[in-house]
Amino acid sequence: MSQGIFIISLDFELFWGVKDHRTIASYGKAILGGRTAIVDMLDVFAKEKIHATWAIVGMLMYDNKKELVKGLPDKKPQYRNSLLSNYKGLEEVGADETSDAYHFGKTLVDKIVHTPYQEVASHTFSHYYCLEEGQSKEDFQADTSAWVERCRQLSIKPQSIVFPRNQYNLSYLSVLKVQGFSSFRGNESHRLYEARSRAHESTGRRVMRLLDSYLNLSGHHTYGISDLEKEEGMLNIPASRFLRPYHAALSFLEQRKISRIKKSMKHAAQKGEIFHLWWHPHNFGTHPEQMMKQLREIVAYYKILEKKYNMKSLTMSEVAKEYNQLGKA
Numbered sequence: 079m080s081q082g083i084f085i086i087s088l089d090f091e092l093f094w095g096v097k098d099h100r101t102i103a104s105y106g107k108a109i110l111g112g113r114t115a116i117v118d119m120l121d122v123f124a125k126e127k128i129h130a131t132w133a134i135v136g137m138l139m140y141d142n143k144k145e146l147v148k149g150l151p152d153k154k155p156q157y158r159n160s161l162l163s164n165y166k167g168l169e170e171v172g173a174d175e176t177s178d179a180y181h182f183g184k185t186l187v188d189k190i191v192h193t194p195y196q197e198v199a200s201h202t203f204s205h206y207y208c209l210e211e212g213q214s215k216e217d218f219q220a221d222t223s224a225w226v227e228r229c230r231q232l233s234i235k236p237q238s239i240v241f242p243r244n245q246y247n248l249s250y251l252s253v254l255k256v257q258g259f260s261s262f263r264g265n266e267s268h269r270l271y272e273a274r275s276r277a278h279e280s281t282g283r284r285v286m287r288l289l290d291s292y293l294n295l296s297g298h299h300t301y302g303i304s305d306l307e308k309e310e311g312m313l314n315i316p317a318s319r320f321l322r323p324y325h326a327a328l329s330f331l332e333q334r335k336i337s338r339i340k341k342s343m344k345h346a347a348q349k350g351e352i353f354h355l356w357w358h359p360h361n362f363g364t365h366p367e368q369m370m371k372q373l374r375e376i377v378a379y380y381k382i383l384e385k386k387y388n389m390k391s392l393t394m395s396e397v398a399k400e401y402n403q404l405g406k407a
């Protein structure tokens with residue numbers, strides 16, 4: 079029987095990922111808290127040998143605004159909803175990471191790169207939305223080239239990608255393949271989690287997803303490595319669960335959330351399947367202590383499963399490599 083696999087992927091985006099629906103006044107504290115949490119997460123990952131995939135927005139990978147502006151692609155997406163574009167309002171971005179920690183995160187990227195077992199992946203250059211109206215495949219191509227170029231400068235190879243808001247467009251996958259990418263994080267395979275543009279998202283689906291994180295409504299979302307499939311040459315490594323931020327008003331349900339995650343992890347370990355957990359660092363930002371405690375509990379449980387069932391921790395690109403060795407490619 080194959081070994082169970084525990085995947086962690088994080089969408090590291092700073093303010094670029096929330097700009098269309100948040101302000102620095104309302105959410106800045108969570109962004110800064112998320113920065114501190116990254117350092118704590120890396121400590122845990124290094125100590126416990128956790129392999130994690132960090133999908134990073136290209137725009138935050140610069141030392142300063144001058145360099146960022148130099149790295150911008152010529153072609154930019156013209157979303158019908160112009161709020162979605164991170165190229166709007168660039169004049170409000172500060173000079174560098176010291177003066178604007180909401181937009182620049184190069185020191186944290188360096189920390190990730192220098193921590194063992196970590197993979198740097200793409201979260202696109204501009205936090206690009208592949209299903210929104212007004213953008214085109216050519217815009218996505220330009221965005222991808224900008225990310226790849228910035229990473230080339232930092233000696234980081236393109237391997238895996240996580241699409242912002244999990245909006246992925248099948249017809250764009252070939253663009254990534256050509257640039258050297260080999261895998262992407264697909265959505266949980268259940269109708270509640272299908273990718274949709276923001277305009278097509280309903281409150282009902284959101285409430286159901288919230289409930290699903292406490293109660294097993296939609297199943298474990300684990301899967302065997304040999305059941306994975308390539309789309310346009312790119313391996314789809316679906317998410318199993320989003321690690322929700324600590325919910326102060328529903329704090330009595332927090333333990334239920336963790337126990338639902340643990341049950342799915344155990345299910346994967348016993349069946350020799352994959353459990354893929356994801357979150358954003360800023361999800362830790364408002365209640366960092368509670369969230370770090372939860373992460374430590376999850377990692378400690380993984381260590382038990384590792385001992386008992388020989389479960390292993392892998393990055394997305396490591397899973398893609400193992401998949402290719404199965405000879406299915």
Ligand SMILES: [Zn+2]
Nearest residue numbers: 089095242243
């Ligand atoms: Zn994002």
